[in-house]
Amino acid sequence: MLKIGHEVVRPGKHYQDAEVTIPIPEELETVPGVPLNQREIDWYAREYPLESMNVTERASRDWANTQRDQHIEMREIRKEHEKLNRPLIMACRATGEMEPTAEPTGEDVTEQIKNKARELGFVEVGITNFDHRYDYKSKKDQFTMYPHFVALVYEQDFEPTQTIPSVDAEIVHSSTYRTEGAAALELGNFIRTLGYHAQVSGSGDSTGPYKPLHVAAGVGQQGACGYLLTPHVGSRCRLVGLTTDAIVTYDQPVDYGIHALCQVCQVCVNRCPGRALMRDKIWWRGVEKNKLYFKRCRPVMARYLGCGICMKVCPVQKYGLKNVMEHYAATGQVLGKGTHDLEGYTLEGKGYFGPGELPVFESNFFSAMPHGTEFENTFEQFKAKAQAAGGEITDELLQDFKRQMAGHLSNQTTDQLQMMDQDADYI
Ligand code: SF4
Numbered sequence: 001m002l003k004i005g006h007e008v009v010r011p012g013k014h015y016q017d018a019e020v021t022i023p024i025p026e027e028l029e030t031v032p033g034v035p036l037n038q039r040e041i042d043w044y045a046r047e048y049p050l051e052s053m054n055v056t057e058r059a060s061r062d063w064a065n066t067q068r069d070q071h072i073e074m075r076e077i078r079k080e081h082e083k084l085n086r087p088l089i090m091a092c093r094a095t096g097e098m099e100p101t102a103e104p105t106g107e108d109v110t111e112q113i114k115n116k117a118r119e120l121g122f123v124e125v126g127i128t129n130f131d132h133r134y135d136y137k138s139k140k141d142q143f144t145m146y147p148h149f150v151a152l153v154y155e156q157d158f159e160p161t162q163t164i165p166s167v168d169a170e171i172v173h174s175s176t177y178r179t180e181g182a183a184a185l186e187l188g189n190f191i192r193t194l195g196y197h198a199q200v201s202g203s204g205d206s207t208g209p210y211k212p213l214h215v216a217a218g219v220g221q222q223g224a225c226g227y228l229l230t231p232h233v234g235s236r237c238r239l240v241g242l243t244t245d246a247i248v249t250y251d252q253p254v255d256y257g258i259h260a261l262c263q264v265c266q267v268c269v270n271r272c273p274g275r276a277l278m279r280d281k282i283w284w285r286g287v288e289k290n291k292l293y294f295k296r297c298r299p300v301m302a303r304y305l306g307c308g309i310c311m312k313v314c315p316v317q318k319y320g321l322k323n324v325m326e327h328y329a330a331t332g333q334v335l336g337k338g339t340h341d342l343e344g345y346t347l348e349g350k351g352y353f354g355p356g357e358l359p360v361f362e363s364n365f366f367s368a369m370p371h372g373t374e375f376e377n378t379f380e381q382f383k384a385k386a387q388a389a390g391g392e393i394t395d396e397l398l399q400d401f402k403r404q405m406a407g408h409l410s411n412q413t414t415d416q417l418q419m420m421d422q423d424a425d426y427i
């Protein structure tokens, strides 16, 4: 039996469930939350503010949609989701201007907000400062935003998640965003009845990556897969948040042992069909983490039903952190590691891959994906065509270039809704 360094006590998974105690072995202790270099975070936020990958990688996003749309069911899921999600995004965007519906009592309302959130179905809720260093550049002026951030986590159903990558998993992925968006709107309404403002940034329309704020609010730690791992459901969840000016008490980051557990586990790293996950942590924008290779992930996600294998094979997702930590403390082993039940998956058209087996892709599988913004990509194509024509820039080439650029500009003004993407997972 390993020596236990500390215990984490969390509310039970569901509203009014008994508290759970998670033992963290001493050898898995690192720091609460994540190792941070505040000066670097400040510097990057000032000199290189974050931007949504819906903007910076728009060319690959559009390409990925064309790939997904070749699968009829995937196309229908995407269309259906965008149709149902758009009113939710519009409703969320309207919340910033909504006035409270009662007079505040002046008392701290932290517990009321948390109880209501859990009653609405959120499995985790924490409160922290709304840190503007993580705002996307293009969204800075879009939201009024109040000073406190309520970090919310909604569970994605267990059964369909275990079939990843699959149509069923893709359906539940989208529907969870919508369900949590509606629940966050409801929580915003509740906060207004307490006498305070509440602005919801939900349903995929986030103001920035949620993970740094959720980690600061103590609801999880980032795993090697890039997802936030939460105590009850690991990465099998979707994140959302709201800001408020209510009188609240902040939570603190927690050391769940995940930062060190991932270095021992490595299941997602070893099972990723795109070899898109890093074994070792690096410092990135002032945070120490396993950084995902976006260029190796999106081509797989686009062609294989949204992939998500890194979520499916994570023991914390499947068994919960308490079971994983208790097993590790008792045996020094990662629960489920090496088993077909945890690590096996099927890729449509390629077959089943058990522990130690990975698919092989054709040579242009990764290089076929375009990069950069739609403008950068069009310019790169223009250059490549001119070079292929011996350096001659013909009128036809120029006309084509002008037409495409004009198309992008007009799309930019009409497509103001940056719809759901996997942004948060790429930061
Ligand atoms: S989604 Fe798939 S390709 Fe991307 S990191 Fe996860 S397992 Fe790898």
Ligand code: SF4
Pocket (backbone or CB within 6 Å): 223, 224, 225, 226, 229, 261, 262, 263, 265, 266, 267, 268, 269, 313, 314, 315, 316
């Ligand atoms: S599979 Fe293992 S290494 Fe990957 S996120 Fe989960 S616990 Fe961490």
